[in-house]
Amino acid sequence: MTDTPDLDALRSEVRAFLQAEAPTNWRDASRTQDDFVATQRGWFAKLVKAGYAIPHWPAQFPGGGRGLAEQKVIYEELAKADCPRLLLSFVSTYHAFATLHECASAEQQAEYLPRILEGETWCQGFSEPGAGSDLAAIKTRATREMRDGREVYVVSGQKVWSTMAQFAQKCLLLVRTSSDGPKQAGITYLLMDMDAPGVSVRPIHQIQGDEEFAEIFLDNVEIPVTRRVGEEGKGWAVAQATLASERGLTLMELSYRMRGALGRVAALIRAHGHEEDRGVLRDFGALVTQVDAVCAIADQFLDNRIKGIERMGDASIVKNSYSRALRAYAKLGLRLGGMTEQYIAPITFGDLNTGNWMADFMNSYAWTIAGGSEEVQRNIIAERMLDMPREPKSWVA
Amino acid sequence: MIELNELTDAAQKAFPAGALSPLRDESWELVAEMGWLMVRLPEDDGGLGLTREASTAIHFEMGRVLATTPLIPAQLGLQAVLASEMLAARADWLERIAGGDYVPLHLLPAKLETAEDGAISGTVGGVFDADMAAAAVVRLPSGYALVPIDAPGVSFAERPIWDTSRRLFDLVLDGYAPDPTLMLCDVAGAGPLHDALAPEAHLALAADCLGAANAALELTIEYLGMRRQFDRPLAMFQALKHRAADMKTRIAAAEALLWNRARDENATLTQCGAAKTLAAEAFVFVTEEAIQLHGGIGLTEEHPIHRFMKRAMLNLQLCGSPDLWNERSGREALASLD
Numbered sequence: 001m002t003d004t005p006d007l008d009a010l011r012s013e014v015r016a017f018l019q020a021e022a023p024t025n026w027r028d029a030s031r032t033q034d035d036f037v038a039t040q041r042g043w044f045a046k047l048v049k050a051g052y053a054i055p056h057w058p059a060q061f062p063g064g065g066r067g068l069a070e071q072k073v074i075y076e077e078l079a080k081a082d083c084p085r086l087l088l089s090f091v092s093t094y095h096a097f098a099t100l101h102e103c104a105s106a107e108q109q110a111e112y113l114p115r116i117l118e119g120e121t122w123c124q125g126f127s128e129p130g131a132g133s134d135l136a137a138i139k140t141r142a143t144r145e146m147r148d149g150r151e152v153y154v155v156s157g158q159k160v161w162s163t164m165a166q167f168a169q170k171c172l173l174l175v176r177t178s179s180d181g182p183k184q185a186g187i188t189y190l191l192m193d194m195d196a197p198g199v200s201v202r203p204i205h206q207i208q209g210d211e212e213f214a215e216i217f218l219d220n221v222e223i224p225v226t227r228r229v230g231e232e233g234k235g236w237a238v239a240q241a242t243l244a245s246e247r248g249l250t251l252m253e254l255s256y257r258m259r260g261a262l263g264r265v266a267a268l269i270r271a272h273g274h275e276e277d278r279g280v281l282r283d284f285g286a287l288v289t290q291v292d293a294v295c296a297i298a299d300q301f302l303d304n305r306i307k308g309i310e311r312m313g314d315a316s317i318v319k320n321s322y323s324r325a326l327r328a329y330a331k332l333g334l335r336l337g338g339m340t341e342q343y344i345a346p347i348t349f350g351d352l353n354t355g356n357w358m359a360d361f362m363n364s365y366a367w368t369i370a371g372g373s374e375e376v377q378r379n380i381i382a383e384r385m386l387d388m389p390r391e392p393k394s395w396v397a
Numbered sequence: 398m399i400e401l402n403e404l405t406d407a408a409q410k411a412f413p414a415g416a417l418s419p420l421r422d423e424s425w426e427l428v429a430e431m432g433w434l435m436v437r438l439p440e441d442d443g444g445l446g447l448t449r450e451a452s453t454a455i456h457f458e459m460g461r462v463l464a465t466t467p468l469i470p471a472q473l474g475l476q477a478v479l480a481s482e483m484l485a486a487r488a489d490w491l492e493r494i495a496g497g498d499y500v501p502l503h504l505l506p507a508k509l510e511t512a513e514d515g516a517i518s519g520t521v522g523g524v525f526d527a528d529m530a531a532a533a534v535v536r537l538p539s540g541y542a543l544v545p546i547d548a549p550g551v552s553f554a555e556r557p558i559w560d561t562s563r564r565l566f567d568l569v570l571d572g573y574a575p576d577p578t579l580m581l582c583d584v585a586g587a588g589p590l591h592d593a594l595a596p597e598a599h600l601a602l603a604a605d606c607l608g609a610a611n612a613a614l615e616l617t618i619e620y621l622g623m624r625r626q627f628d629r630p631l632a633m634f635q636a637l638k639h640r641a642a643d644m645k646t647r648i649a650a651a652e653a654l655l656w657n658r659a660r661d662e663n664a665t666l667t668q669c670g671a672a673k674t675l676a677a678e679a680f681v682f683v684t685e686e687a688i689q690l691h692g693g694i695g696l697t698e699e700h701p702i703h704r705f706m707k708r709a710m711l712n713l714q715l716c717g718s719p720d721l722w723n724e725r726s727g728r729e730a731l732a733s734l735d
Binding site: 389 | 614618621622629630632633634635638639641642643645646649650651653654656657668671672674675719720722723724725726727728730731734735
């Protein structure tokens with residue numbers, strides 16, 4: 001890749017910062033959820049101060065106003081330096097930011113955006129037990145009422161798979177204000193305080209021992225009408241802005257990190273004396289190539305985006321390529337690790353390639369299920385890229 | 398980039414997607430006319446002096462139409478001559494090749510023995526279209542050399558292959574007395590020359606695989622859209638759509654790696670071999686699925702989809718099987734991740 005001089009300068013600047021400031025022992029400091037959260041908050045604050053936390057925000061914010069090519073440089077360097085990924089602040093700086101920036105009123109923007117930089121954390125209340133891939137099927141009800149002289153939505157229902165909601169102060173909430181017409185039409189978008197009466201959060205115990213997600217229970221929660229984004233019943237369009245906020249940087253970053261973590265598999269091969277086992281070498285070689293290809297396609301996707309020649313479905317191809325490679329990576333490690341991996345060992349929060357192979361294997365499902373499952377991505381590729389026809393919509397039981 | 402697009406456009410005009418495996422000799426003339434035989438010949442030597450990306454783009458388009466014309470062995474033959482410091486009449490040969498003489502590099506091993514008098518006997522494998530060759534670039538026991546097809550002691554025998562879009566020959570040497578003026582390099586230079594040409598061969602084959610894989614996928618989607626069962630096009634069934642999406646995904650990842658390696662002048666032989674392996678395996682996967690998705694018609698000669706599968710199976714083996722390259726990739730990665 002040839003960088004323009006500007007990007008080269010930025011790259012050296014980021015490198016110099018990381019050389020001095022990149023946390024080195026963050027994995028050891030992320031063995032418990034509380035330690036993980038503290039590590040995340042500390043690193044986010046440092047990056048905000050250095051001007052690398054929100055390169056995609058507008059220039060009026062310190063560290064903002066950078067184009068996608070510059071963002072890519074920053075993320076490449078963060079990945080190469082093996083820094084902690086900004087997980088806790090991700091919903092805040094991407095989803096909440098994009099929603100507020102593109103769809104919210106000036107008052108709402110002024111109220112919420114600066115606080116994100118101070119560490120205010122957002123979560124996303126979208127999915128529900130009955131609305132996963134079919135998000136528009138949400139049932140959480142909101143009715144408009146006057147309470148104590150102010151107009152509020154009174155919200156009841158349940159949200160699920162909300163990333164780190166147990167640590168969040170604010171929530172991007174999708175509710176149903178009407179059941180008439182198409183299901184997308186009755187959805188309204190609200191901004192909720194997580195400490196409002198009637199909100200309770202229960203972390204989800206995942207199969208690998210992590211608690212990255214939580215359920216949110218809403219029992220007659222009052223949300224002022226002034227906290228609505230967009231018009232009543234027009235929340236689906238706002239939700240699209242939220243979901244489109246991520247620009248492909250995450251998958252590029254994760255791919256680079258997986259390549260950086262191939263050494264963990266190499267170490268296993270040596271530890272088990274497989275250096276001359278041709279079958280193992282072939283499997284390892286195939287994995288290396290698969291990971292290289294994922295890095296190449298994630299890179300190409302961003303380059304196309306920078307040039308403005310991205311096609312519908314490209315993002316789905318990158319996601320499915322990454323998630324399959326991640327599964328293959330974890331499975332090879334798990335296989336080579338042998339019986340050792342069946343004894344429970346400490347997990348590392350906030351990393352996908354930890355070398356705890358059983359945990360990594362289970363964690364890899366997050367990428368084939370969350371953020372639009374592998375199957376949904378296949379539909380997108382087939383229908384929007386390959387122009388294959390949609391199935392008839394109606395179904396009679 | 399504009400240059401590449403122009404090449405691609407020109408290739409698609411000259412070799413339209415509808416006409417699979419156009420006749421070899423006409424195609425060769427067309428290819429020569431378009432200057433593709435000298436794409437990689439430097440401008441100082443009278444060629445076009447284009448990059449590896451440009452030749453990759455051409456091989457991609459040739460794969461798309463299952464080209465019968467042997468552009469890959471021709472390009473490699475040219476590059477072997479170009480790299481030679483020994484060949485007396487190097488400039489003449491370059492001119493002949495650029496002008497349309499076919500001088501292929503053989504793509505399978507040679508099994509040769511040298512008699513006491515220096516005469517060579519044995520078989521040179523993997524000479525594509527030997528019947529139209531002026532000479533072949535052959536790895537003799539004494540180094541790489543040009544072997545004129547009509548020299549005494551040289552004959553060729555076609556070895557029919559399942560892939561009917563190509564013609565493969567053995568070059569048979571029977572007491573062939575090598576011409577010292579036609580040596581390209583000595584024994585010591587043979588390994589380095591092989592290793593200099595091999596990345597080019599891998600990238601060209603990978604491009605051939607992926608151009609063809611895209612065409613096979615397009616045919617399959619077209620068929621699924623046209624064929625109706627249960628009162629709807631097959632393309633509407635999600636089970637089949639998902640398979641098509643996976644075919645596209647495999648192709649796209651292999652393509653990204655191919656272009657990455659084609660652009661990277663520092664890409665190693667093993668890295669290029671890995672790109673070819675991924676591409677060939679994607680091509681095999683796509684065509685295997687394509688035949689299944691075509692159902693009964695896919696098993697008949699009436700429909701061309703089988704030709705893609707046969708080319709895929711041949712490409713998988715050319716220049717080393719996946720087993721070989723995956724092992725090498727694994728070994729090198731292991732050593733570098735110390």
